[in-house]
Amino acid sequence: MARDRAPGDLIGHHVLDEEGHNVGKIKQVYLDDETNEPSWVSVETGLFGRNETLVPLQGSRPKEEDIQVPFDKSTVKDAPNIDADRHISPEEERLVRDYYARHGSADASGGERAGGVPPAGMGDRAGTAGTAGTAGAAGDTGRPEADDISMVRSEERVDIGVERREAGHARLHKYVETEQYDETVPLHHDELQMERRPVTDETRADDAGDMHEEDQTFTLYEERPVVSKERVPVEEVHVRKRDVTREEHVQGERRRERIELEDEDGEPSGS
Numbered sequence: 001m002a003r004d005r006a007p008g009d010l011i012g013h014h015v016l017d018e019e020g021h022n023v024g025k026i027k028q029v030y031l032d033d034e035t036n037e038p039s040w041v042s043v044e045t046g047l048f049g050r051n052e053t054l055v056p057l058q059g060s061r062p063k064e065e066d067i068q069v070p071f072d073k074s075t076v077k078d079a080p081n082i083d084a085d086r087h088i089s090p091e092e093e094r095l096v097r098d099y100y101a102r103h104g105s106a107d108a109s110g111g112e113r114a115g116g117v118p119p120a121g122m123g124d125r126a127g128t129a130g131t132a133g134t135a136g137a138a139g140d141t142g143r144p145e146a147d148d149i150s151m152v153r154s155e156e157r158v159d160i161g162v163e164r165r166e167a168g169h170a171r172l173h174k175y176v177e178t179e180q181y182d183e184t185v186p187l188h189h190d191e192l193q194m195e196r197r198p199v200t201d202e203t204r205a206d207d208a209g210d211m212h213e214e215d216q217t218f219t220l221y222e223e224r225p226v227v228s229k230e231r232v233p234v235e236e237v238h239v240r241k242r243d244v245t246r247e248e249h250v251q252g253e254r255r256r257e258r259i260e261l262e263d264e265d266g267e268p269s270g271s
Contacts, residue, residue: 007031007038014066015043015055017073024076024264026067027052041067043076044264053079054096059104075103155256172239189222 007029015023024043032039042052059070069076080095261269 010038010041010067015041015076016063016066016068017076018068018070019072020063020068021073022265023055023069023073024053030054042082052082053077054082054093055079056097056100071100071103075100151259153257153259156254158252158254160250170239172237185225187223187225190218190220192218192220 010026010029013026015026017023026041027044028042029038030040030042031037038057040054040056042054044052053076055069055071055076057067057069060067062068079099080092082092082096263269
């Protein structure tokens with residue numbers, strides 16, 4: 001039974017009809033002033049919950065976190081509405097009690113009307129704490145609801161920046177390499193060439209003197225290749241960094257909120 005649950009545990013959960021369809025969200029819980037047990041609940045109806053419909057808890061049963069009543073959805077939604085901003089008059093309470101007494105479903109065990117309203121001893125006035133009759137609604141804050149409501153929609157903004165990081169190192173290094181060379185160099189050297197000429201001048205015979213051996217020496221020269229090396233600058237290498245720009249495609253996901261107007265059943269509203 002729904003009465004086994006604390007009043008505060010019911011507020012905010014849903015009332016389900018006899019087939020398990022959602023009727024609406026519980027706004028307030030009314031207590032029987034004799035047993036102090038939950039006896040009625042009010043369900044938010046209307047586009048913005050400005051009106052509340054009373055639903056009796058007699059014959060109801062828990063359905064997970066919600067309450068299932070022995071009425072169909074249309075019966076509850078067609079029940080007389082009460083103004084959520086004020087207390088319930090005795091006339092309104094009797095009107096609602098009579099309505100459910102007429103529309104209760106037959107009990108399978110004996111034909112007595114199941115889902116009937118609580119007995120008349122519950123009091124003439126519901127919704128007022130500390131008065132005769134049903135105790136005050138457990139969820140009643142005493143503050144009137146606003147004529148309009150607002151909701152802030154947010155979305156994630158993507159800010160793509162860049163960061164500078166090391167991509168590697170480079171160095172300028174000088175190596176010493178050896179290469180072969182092959183060149184032709186002209187070389188000169190001295191050679192002896194002998195020429196015999198007859199003497200026709202007789203006077204030169206007297207100059208000859210006595211016959212004797214005689215040597216004359218020649219110095220001969222030749223050139224040989226001589227290799228010498230010297231270091232000479234031939235090239236200067238300059239290295240500098242330059243900034244190069246490239247484009248990279250970035251894609252991902254971002255979240256955003258969407259606001260839709262719905263009725264109490266979660267269906268899109270035509271307004």
